[in-house]
Amino acid sequence: MQPRKILVVDDSKLIHKMFEVLLRQYSLVHAYDGLEALENLGRHAEIDLILLDINMPRMSGLEFLNQVKANASFEAIPVVIISTEGKEEDTIRGLEAGAAAYIKKPFGNQELLEVIQRL
């Protein structure tokens, strides 16, 4: 069986490295802002889940999420927002925009794995 594919969207290289270690059983596709993530979605039709940062250059996580939810080909892909603590408004707006779940930074590895497995 092919490993499930996760699109990681975050401008922090450290987060990408962390996810590489933590999510070894998944196949990861990397993007560093919303625009790059949209390009990746177009190229990898079989993305199973998206892990999404909010604050990023060029296109923010919320803008990206709105575009995903407005596109019939992508709207069913579950999106998990990885939010920085103290940015509750972003989280609420993200859930309103159709995110399936949110995880606060700093997060526990177990918490992240559970949310991913559930979705």
Ligand SMILES: [Mg+2]
């Ligand atoms: Mg960021």
